[in-house]
Amino acid sequence: MKSIRITARCPIRTTLELVGGKWKLLILFQLVETPLRLSEMKKKIPDISEKMLIQELKTLVESGLAVRQNFGEVPPRVEYSLTEMGRAVLPLIEEMRNFAGRYEENLLKQRTTGT
Amino acid sequence: MKSIRITARCPIRTTLELVGGKWKLLILFQLVETPLRLSEMKKKIPDISEKMLIQELKTLVESGLAVRQNFGEVPPRVEYSLTEMGRAVLPLIEEMRNFAGRYEENLLKQRTTGT
DNA sequence: TAGGGTACTAACCTTTTTGTATGTATGAAA
């Protein structure tokens, strides 16, 4: 375990910049299995606003984690998918699942123990 | 790889609630090696404001990731350390380091390739 | 008696993030 020096630019901060915030990880995660259109994503993340979805997708594309493919049809058809780098967030999400799991397990334990 | 259903409460959201935001992970990370006093943490994370530091520490304690030990001395001496659950963020941080590393590697590659 | 060190509070303000509501372009189909 090497030490991370907290400076203007450290791995934690870099990652937070790329995928921090309320929506980015949720969006990326939806794209893991298959590319999706906007309308499809809206269904998968029901409580996101259209504006946020578009806005976040744009930054994800800009930072190279997602790709936008415009089919040039009418009505518009646009598909979003993950880049190779975008796929690299999967282990991160796995760890979050792990962590959340342990956390809730722990809560439960404390309740039954009466702590 | 089981699928995560995006609902009001999913692992991603749970984790974001616990350690999301600009400071929580940075703070937790400082406590990995040793308990620290407020004044020591301020030195380690120079650009955090005192208010944020105290505020975030309080929520970390409330959510059971950190502990506050008051030595009851004058002038005040208080130490913060990680709980067992607090330590469980380490793999997460490790993954962030991984991710950020890959990301920057990738950027570099693209520059030298002229992409 | 004044000043120092430490953890913390509270009031207030600024910035960032998120949300809502409405509008635009396009060509096909009714």
Next chain:
DNA sequence: TTTCATACATACAAAAAGGTTAGTACCCTA
């Protein structure tokens, strides 16, 4: 000619996050 579907833009409002400043309490030391 009107309507529809889709992706997206834009203006504005609300809420959340973050920052600044000025306190407080305590006992010790000068």
